[in-house]
Amino acid sequence: MSIIKIEDLTFSYNEDTEVLKNVNLEINKGEWVSILGHNGSGKSTLSKLIIGLLKASSGKITVDGELLNYDTVHSIRRKIGIVFQNPDNQFVGVTVEDDIAFGMENLGIERNEMISKIQEFSKKVNMIDYLNKAPHELSGGQKQRVAIAGILAMGTDIIIFDEATSMLDPKGRDSVLSFIKELKNQGITIITITHEMKEALYSDRIVILKEGKVIADGTAVDVLQDKKTLNSSNLELLLPLKLIYHMQEQNIENKEIEEILWQLSLIK
Numbered sequence: 001m002s003i004i005k006i007e008d009l010t011f012s013y014n015e016d017t018e019v020l021k022n023v024n025l026e027i028n029k030g031e032w033v034s035i036l037g038h039n040g041s042g043k044s045t046l047s048k049l050i051i052g053l054l055k056a057s058s059g060k061i062t063v064d065g066e067l068l069n070y071d072t073v074h075s076i077r078r079k080i081g082i083v084f085q086n087p088d089n090q091f092v093g094v095t096v097e098d099d100i101a102f103g104m105e106n107l108g109i110e111r112n113e114m115i116s117k118i119q120e121f122s123k124k125v126n127m128i129d130y131l132n133k134a135p136h137e138l139s140g141g142q143k144q145r146v147a148i149a150g151i152l153a154m155g156t157d158i159i160i161f162d163e164a165t166s167m168l169d170p171k172g173r174d175s176v177l178s179f180i181k182e183l184k185n186q187g188i189t190i191i192t193i194t195h196e197m198k199e200a201l202y203s204d205r206i207v208i209l210k211e212g213k214v215i216a217d218g219t220a221v222d223v224l225q226d227k228k229t230l231n232s233s234n235l236e237l238l239l240p241l242k243l244i245y246h247m248q249e250q251n252i253e254n255k256e257i258e259e260i261l262w263q264l265s266l267i268k
Ligand SMILES: Nc1ncnc2c1ncn2[C@@H]1O[C@H](COP(=O)(O)OP(=O)(O)OP(=O)(O)O)[C@@H](O)[C@H]1O
Pocket: 013, 014, 019, 037, 038, 039, 040, 041, 042, 043, 044, 045, 046, 085
């Protein structure tokens, strides 16, 4: 059953350019979908439309059976947590603790539960020692960790991570990927926006946007086999995949090597 349904969605910030063009996308409950695409392809815009921060020029968005409009936007926002691409856009509180609490306050979570969740999730992202710090005293990666803690603590059914690990070190990235896997096991629907093909391999489905259009939508295997689309998407391809393409272009036939490279391309 689809939990997010996007039909013929078109959007422009100003009259001259359409940033999203007739986007159709259905995301099933409990699914983990990665959205990839070059800079400016419309990924963040799409996520802002899904949570009703921007209004579509035309088309429909349905979340959990509710058609997104002026009357339903508040109810829909309670179902979706979003970690924004730029963590500075996420901060509202005076301290890290206030920030983690903010989303939960909006959901009306009871105070004692809130206090225990702040402890639980700040520990999870390794920021428990920073609870009394002001957000501007943190590094970029630390801000991202705090933003992630605040969203996880809300416990929404759908979470969008918009390049939420871009400033994290490799260990931080691995730990966020493992939270996402845990969330997926709990039945949470996840959208990760990323430039990292390797991260996208963990998800159930990969969607590629190019200049505001969906140019690919399928499993990792489907998408990686679609050489023409991948080459046109301006994404950085993994080395084994580049080698497969190179062999094909040069008419080098070696099924065994090709098979090994395929396996390597799909290793997470
Ligand atoms: N507030 C805005 N006003 C006008 N144009 C905007 C605004 N925000 C984004 N755009 C334009 O919309 C297009 C899509 O931007 P968007 O941020 O959705 O891209 P993206 O795929 O998230 O890119 P990135 O990988 O760099 O994060 C870009 O051409 C951008 O210049």
